[in-house]
Amino acid sequence: MIGIKEAAERLKKAERVLILSHQFPDGDTLGCAAALCRGLRRTGRRAAIRCSDKIGPKFNFLFHDLPDDDFTPDLVVAVDIADEKLLGEPLQTQWGGKVELCIDHHPSNTMYAEQTCLNPKAAATCEIIYDVLREMGVAVDKKIATPLYTGITTDTGCFKYINVTPRTYRIAADLVETGVDAPKINREMFDTKSRARLDVERRVLDSIRYDCGGKVAVIVISRQMVRESGACEDDLDGLATIPRGIEGVQIGVTLREKEDGAWKVSLRALPPSNASEICERFGGGGHPGAAGCTLNLPLEQAREQMLCAVREYLEKHG
């Protein structure tokens, strides 16, 4: 494992840097890539970004005014990628085993790269890229700060998650000081919903049932709801947090119909309840706060089985 200084040194020695983002790219991996690419070019280096998946319209603004480049790299850098498998195809075939520098914040990093600059305390890999760029002597201006801020705010749910540290806020302060339009970014990242999303949400809200005197709420996401609303995978993001976010609810249950008709169950629990303990009874698992399992049953039976287990758990543990 290497530190900020060595990561900066390695980058400074390179002339042509290829930056790899992970598949199903999010704000952090793309923010890292855009900021690093801009920073490297600013110092006279060539740099280009590759990702196995197409970048969605939501993140296009990060690459505004950043034309692509094509060259034989003398350094291959992976940003925010915990495992080589997450390169996805075609990148894994192309660059698997060839990543020379990995900059990441996932504690699960498999150390697949020749050198790894890992800080699991960073809320977003963009925090580390900020340090690396400053170490390289790059002046972080609005164009570089914008992708960095985007990565930090998306990986922290707009400063809401437990990964946020005092340093996260301090870096955000530095970044907005350069003129980043943070309200606009946050509005687009968090407060904009597609019509399909809103429509599937409406249907899901219609499915809510309460149990155990309001301590348990259950929602259903059926294939029919998804089909009729025209929702894509992205549109379903975060729906599973709805039941647990209801006042008084201790355990939230989401039943999502899979392609084969089985039901994928997501359980969310507030302390001291343990979602994982309940899901383990059905061969699933996870964390105390969020766990899952699969039930190969018709909806009514799947819901009843889960509710039985949850009721029993709450009777035992209160």
Place this chain on the structure above:
Amino acid sequence: MIGIKEAAERLKKAERVLILSHQFPDGDTLGCAAALCRGLRRTGRRAAIRCSDKIGPKFNFLFHDLPDDDFTPDLVVAVDIADEKLLGEPLQTQWGGKVELCIDHHPSNTMYAEQTCLNPKAAATCEIIYDVLREMGVAVDKKIATPLYTGITTDTGCFKYINVTPRTYRIAADLVETGVDAPKINREMFDTKSRARLDVERRVLDSIRYDCGGKVAVIVISRQMVRESGACEDDLDGLATIPRGIEGVQIGVTLREKEDGAWKVSLRALPPSNASEICERFGGGGHPGAAGCTLNLPLEQAREQMLCAVREYLEKHG
């Protein structure tokens, strides 16, 4: 107008401080009051908080372990109160014309107090209280930092609004450093919805209609929806932001039925559209981003009149 230093001096000279919060108290006015009260008591002074309205269960945690006190004050301080009228009753009758120090961030402050410490650039009055307490030499620990953080996060929509400055983030960094459980506070302030809220939201989502090829979205909040869902005024908070938050929507329209059957219209617009210009045609007004008016017509006619005006506006301005 006085600065931080003079405000701190004034507080230091007092022995028994009465702190007033505004009516319909929010996180900022209550956060200021709780933090200032704790800080004053820490320095051996007596302090108590008064508010014309009952404090909701959402904010009870701010006053945990903070017993009330009763005395004849030698200093009356208003926090986050722009106008004496906002004291509400009974406080306005009791303390109107007698506020000696006002600490506030509203540019509209009417300067009703004997001395006013006003900083309109502060995102929350809690930012100013933080400075005042430090100027007084109070060590800001977790118990004082928790209400201050609560005020800042609620007044900025969890760091989302345009009032956030680099200093807002820096103060937040200092505060969470003391051990504030920011994720819990943010979850309770922003991610917890009452059953009634969710139910009224479901009904409102059912009412969505699109117009102008998806550039306009209209929702309806009828008295029947409110009654059937059991929603209170608080539960309706923020519903008017739903239409404008839909991808592609330029102008969002909310029609809310008033007690007398008339429809209160809230318009939200993204730049360059001007919501105020449209509402002015109906005798209303507001800001370019958010404006309102009232239409004394049956629902269908009210909706059609608004849509006509919006269509015309969009045809003219694009």
